Amino acid sequence: MKKYYERYKHAIPLLVYALIYCSWFAYLEKTVKRPENLIHMKLDDAIPFCEVFIIPYFLWFVYVASVVLYFFFKDKQDYYRTCTFLFTGMTVFLIVSTLWPNGHHLRPNVMPRDNIFTALVARLYRVDTPTNLWPSIHVYNSLGAHFAIIKNPKLCKNKGIHIGSFILCVSIILSTVFLKQHSVFDVLTGFIMAAIMYIAVYGFDIVTVWQSRRIHARRRRIHQI
DSSP states (O other): OHHHHHHHTTHHHHHHHHHHHHHHHHHHHHHOSSOSEEOOOHHHHHSOOOGGGHHHHHHHHHHHHHHHHHHHHHOHHHHHHHHHHHHHHHHHHHHHHHHSOEEOOOSOSSOSSOSHHHHHHHHHHHHSOSBSOSSOHHHHHHHHHHHHHHHSTTGGGOHHHHHHHHHHHHHHHHHHHHTTSSOHHHHHHHHHHHHHHHIIIIISOHHHHHHHHHHHHHHHHHHHO
16 A cells, blocks of 8 residues: 555645645636626637537547646656646636636627537536636646647657647637637736746746755755754
C-alpha cells in the first residue's frame, strides 16, 4: 500500500482541487442567474452561429483530461507544470466570477436548424447557463494543454501530435464563439492570462524554482537539528 502511495501521491493535489473547483463552480451556477455585468463586443454580432463546432467543444474535456493523465503517468515534473498552469487560471476565473458575476445575451432564442448538432447544443444550453464566462476556461485550458505538449521533451519530437494538438486547440477556441458560449472578449482575456502564465510556468519555470527552494529549506532544517 505504501508503495502505491509513494508512486501516485501526486494525484492528491489534483483530486483536492477538482473537488474545490467543482463545488465552487456549482455554487456559482446556482446563485448567478441574471448577472448585471453583461459581456459583449461588436465583433460578437458578426460571428455566425455554427452548431457543428459542438464536436470540438465537447472534445475539450477529453483533450485536457488526456494531457493531464499522460503527464501524471509519464512525466511528473511536467504534470506539476501543467497543473500549476491550469489550476491558477481556473482559480482566477472562480474569483472573478464570484466578485464580478457576469454573463451574456449572445445565444440564439431559436435554433436556426434542426439536426443532431443543434440538438446537442440545445442540451448544452440547458445544463450550462450563459453566466460565469470571463475569462474563458475553455480557451485558457486548451492553450495550457497545447503548451504542455509542445514544451515536453518527448512529445516535442512528434510532429503529428503537435499538429493534431494545434488543430484541436484552435477548433476548441473557435467553438466558444461559434456556439455563442463566449464573447470574443472572453477569448482575448483567456489568451492574455495564458500568455502571462506561459511566461511564469515555462519562462521562469516557477515549479522548479519552488521545488528547489523547498529542498534547500528542508536541508537547512536538517542541518540545524
